[in-house]
Amino acid sequence: MSTAYTKEKKVGEGTYAVVYLGKQIATGRDIAIKEIKTGTFKDGLDMSAIREMKYLQELKHQNIIELVDVFADKEKNLNLILEFLPSDLEMIINDKKLMIVPADIKSWMLMTLRGLHHCHRNGILHRDLKPNNLLISPEGCVKIADFGLARSLGMPNEKLTSNVVTRWYRGPELLFGAQHYSPAVDIWAVGIIFAELMLRTPYLPGKDDADQLVVTFQALGTPTEENWPGVSHLPNYNNLTVYPEPSRQELRNRFPAATESALDLMCGMLALNPNNRLNTEACLLHGYFTESPEPTEPEHLPKKS
Amino acid sequence: MVELDWNNIPKDLCPVCKTDKYLSPTLQFKINPECYHKICDSCVDRIFSLGPSPCPYPNCGKILRKNRFKTQIFDDVEVERECDVRKRVVAVYNKTQEDFKTLDEYNAYLEEIEEYVYKLVNKIDVEQTEQKLKEYQQAHKDDIEMSNNQRDQEYEKFLKLQNLEKRYKAEKNKINREIIKEEQNLKNLGKLEVINQLQTASGEKDADKIIANVRDSMISKTSNYKEQLEELEKNYQEQRERIISGLDEIKEEEKPKVPFTPFNGDRVVSPPYEYGDYKDPFLLKIVDDVQYKAGGYKIDFYFHKSLNDAFTGLHCIIEEEKETVDQVMG
Numbered sequence: 001m002s003t004a005y006t007k008e009k010k011v012g013e014g015t016y017a018v019v020y021l022g023k024q025i026a027t028g029r030d031i032a033i034k035e036i037k038t039g040t041f042k043d044g045l046d047m048s049a050i051r052e053m054k055y056l057q058e059l060k061h062q063n064i065i066e067l068v069d070v071f072a073d074k075e076k077n078l079n080l081i082l083e084f085l086p087s088d089l090e091m092i093i094n095d096k097k098l099m100i101v102p103a104d105i106k107s108w109m110l111m112t113l114r115g116l117h118h119c120h121r122n123g124i125l126h127r128d129l130k131p132n133n134l135l136i137s138p139e140g141c142v143k144i145a146d147f148g149l150a151r152s153l154g155m156p157n158e159k160l161t162s163n164v165v166t167r168w169y170r171g172p173e174l175l176f177g178a179q180h181y182s183p184a185v186d187i188w189a190v191g192i193i194f195a196e197l198m199l200r201t202p203y204l205p206g207k208d209d210a211d212q213l214v215v216t217f218q219a220l221g222t223p224t225e226e227n228w229p230g231v232s233h234l235p236n237y238n239n240l241t242v243y244p245e246p247s248r249q250e251l252r253n254r255f256p257a258a259t260e261s262a263l264d265l266m267c268g269m270l271a272l273n274p275n276n277r278l279n280t281e282a283c284l285l286h287g288y289f290t291e292s293p294e295p296t297e298p299e300h301l302p303k304k305s
Numbered sequence: 306m307v308e309l310d311w312n313n314i315p316k317d318l319c320p321v322c323k324t325d326k327y328l329s330p331t332l333q334f335k336i337n338p339e340c341y342h343k344i345c346d347s348c349v350d351r352i353f354s355l356g357p358s359p360c361p362y363p364n365c366g367k368i369l370r371k372n373r374f375k376t377q378i379f380d381d382v383e384v385e386r387e388c389d390v391r392k393r394v395v396a397v398y399n400k401t402q403e404d405f406k407t408l409d410e411y412n413a414y415l416e417e418i419e420e421y422v423y424k425l426v427n428k429i430d431v432e433q434t435e436q437k438l439k440e441y442q443q444a445h446k447d448d449i450e451m452s453n454n455q456r457d458q459e460y461e462k463f464l465k466l467q468n469l470e471k472r473y474k475a476e477k478n479k480i481n482r483e484i485i486k487e488e489q490n491l492k493n494l495g496k497l498e499v500i501n502q503l504q505t506a507s508g509e510k511d512a513d514k515i516i517a518n519v520r521d522s523m524i525s526k527t528s529n530y531k532e533q534l535e536e537l538e539k540n541y542q543e544q545r546e547r548i549i550s551g552l553d554e555i556k557e558e559e560k561p562k563v564p565f566t567p568f569n570g571d572r573v574v575s576p577p578y579e580y581g582d583y584k585d586p587f588l589l590k591i592v593d594d595v596q597y598k599a600g601g602y603k604i605d606f607y608f609h610k611s612l613n614d615a616f617t618g619l620h621c622i623i624e625e626e627k628e629t630v631d632q633v634m635g
């Protein structure tokens with residue numbers, strides 16, 4: 001344990017790590033200590049911690065979690081010192097006492113997309129976006145966190161694993177097992193989060209990997225060679241039930257509070273064919289963000305009660 | 306058990322789960338305008354909750370969606386169908402008389418609608434008619450879209466009015482509470498004041514005058530509140546009018562606003578490099594593959610990333626930065 005920080009209590013646990021609340025002794029500032037679980041990795045290498053450290057060092061942005069420091073403890077585990085963020089978007093979605101209005105959703109989307117734009121313009125894919133990894137600062141700002149699965153765009157001959165992103169937020173190219181994909185996988189996840197914010201319940205909650213395909217295509221239609229050339233050559237594309245694409249009216253019925261441009265943006269982010277999906281730049285320039293209502297100021301967003 | 310005759314289903318039986326309305330009176334039947342096959346409520350829930358699925362009637366094969374199931378309104382399925390068809394046609398052919406220059410044109414339009422409804426209900430030239438409807442919809446997409454945008458605007462107005470009313474009521478309640486409180490205070494205070502002043506007063510004449518004074522001040526205070534209420538009411542009505550007529554929009558634009566910056570400064574408009582139509586035969590050959598294309602992989606991202614990495618830090622001159630830091634730190 002470093003002498004510069006105190007460790008107070010456990011505040012969270014993820015797949016790879018346990019997170020503690022602590023204090024930076026010199027400043028008295030609250031910090032989070034992310035301690036990577038031992039024994040999960042071969043060669044004693046904590047790949048996810050190394051990734052997280054590497055990418056967070058490169059990224060400095062008001063909507064990305066700040067990495068304050070890194071140190072190794074006695075067992076030679078990496079400990080990441082992060083700014084302390086007491087809440088996340090999942091808690092807010094699940095807190096049924098909170099009222100969420102369209103302007104709030106716009107504000108969270110805007111901050112998430114700004115953070116993601118910064119990742120993508122630096123060539124980094126997050127690959128695990130979900131409400132639970134979008135942390136919220138005491139001032140209400142969204143901070144993209146958990147870069148344990150992040151990757152930079154490598155040489156084209158490198159294969160990427162398709163086993164990334166928590167199932168419900170996994171884009172169709174990943175469901176089909178593609179090994180060469182693009183930042184569009186993150187856009188899909190944000191589109192699903194957008195839908196979830198409007199519905200206040202997960203949009204495509206597949207029970208297992210096979211079910212995820214069914215649920216996804218029931219909601220958005222089954223991709224075909226026609227609207228997605230080459231899709232049938234992807235590894236897991238076989239024996240699909242062909243579901244029709246939903247009509248605009250059906251989408252309106254499913255998202256009754258969404259304006260036409262909100263639906264446009266959501267559909268642009270949820271294009272089945274990753275080549276047709278909007279990128280962060282197109283999302284941020286979308287009319288949804290300039291039409292009324294204006295996004296809520298972060299400090300006025302609903303907070304965990 | 307007797308096989309169910311799907312062509313002749315008993316009136317009160319759900320053919321899917323074989324529940325009889327006679328035995329379970331809460332049973333509700335639903336139909337879907339795709340095929341009008343009746344199915345009970347709980348079967349609809351069970352079969353279609355996860356998304357569209359095929360109709361369970363043998364040889365039907367229509368893909369049905371849960372949100373389109375509805376309770377049958379007319380006893381006669383044919384009447385029900387005509388009604389649905391009409392709704393569907395009119396949703397696309399949604400012009401009103403004002404949209405036409407002459408009555409004749411309008412009548413011709415109505416006749417066209419009748420023809421489509423008749424054909425669809427009686428299953429004459431169904432495919433062609435559907436095609437025509439589709440074409441019309443395509444051609445008039447903008448109009449239809451516009452009416453949807455109008456719907457959005459209406460909704461927004463509604464929200465604004467709701468908000469305004471909420472604020473108005475809260476303000477009104479506050480003033481009313483103040484009036485009650487003040488009246489109470491004033492009464493007590495008035496009593497005290499009268500007694501006080503009477504004690505120091507010399508004659509009866511003075512006492513009358515004092516009481517009159519206190520009453521006057523009470524009346525003036527209450528009327529002050531009444532004025533406030535009137536002012537509030539006037540303001541409220543004015544703002545309501547403005548929202549209803551859409552004038553509040555213009556007013557909002559007038560006031561200087563911090564412009565919206567989608568990227569909040571984090572956008573590289575002119576990168577420090579240019580690679581025109583650089584071609585790397587080795588890499589291009591690798592990515593010329595269906596797996597890359599279908600997965601969404603784009604070699605451009607990689608080029609940009611590499612160039613970005615190479616140029617990041619090019620304008621950071623550490624010595625200069627050090628100097629300014631030294632200056633700041635003294």
Ligand SMILES: Nc1ncnc2c1ncn2[C@@H]1O[C@H](COP(=O)(O)OP(=O)(O)O)[C@@H](O)[C@H]1O
Nearest residue numbers: 012013014015016017019032082084085146148
């Ligand atoms: N900076 C932080 N401040 C407060 N809590 C945090 C912070 N980072 C993570 N947590 C909590 O710990 C949990 C797991 O952290 P996360 O980074 O997502 O780890 P994993 O990579 O294992 O999923 C989070 O869901 C959150 O509740």
Ligand SMILES: [Mg+2]
Nearest residue numbers: 014132133146
């Ligand atoms: Mg996590």
Ligand SMILES: [Zn+2]
Nearest residue numbers: 319322345348
């Ligand atoms: Zn039934």
Ligand SMILES: [Zn+2]
Nearest residue numbers: 340342360365
């Ligand atoms: Zn049927």
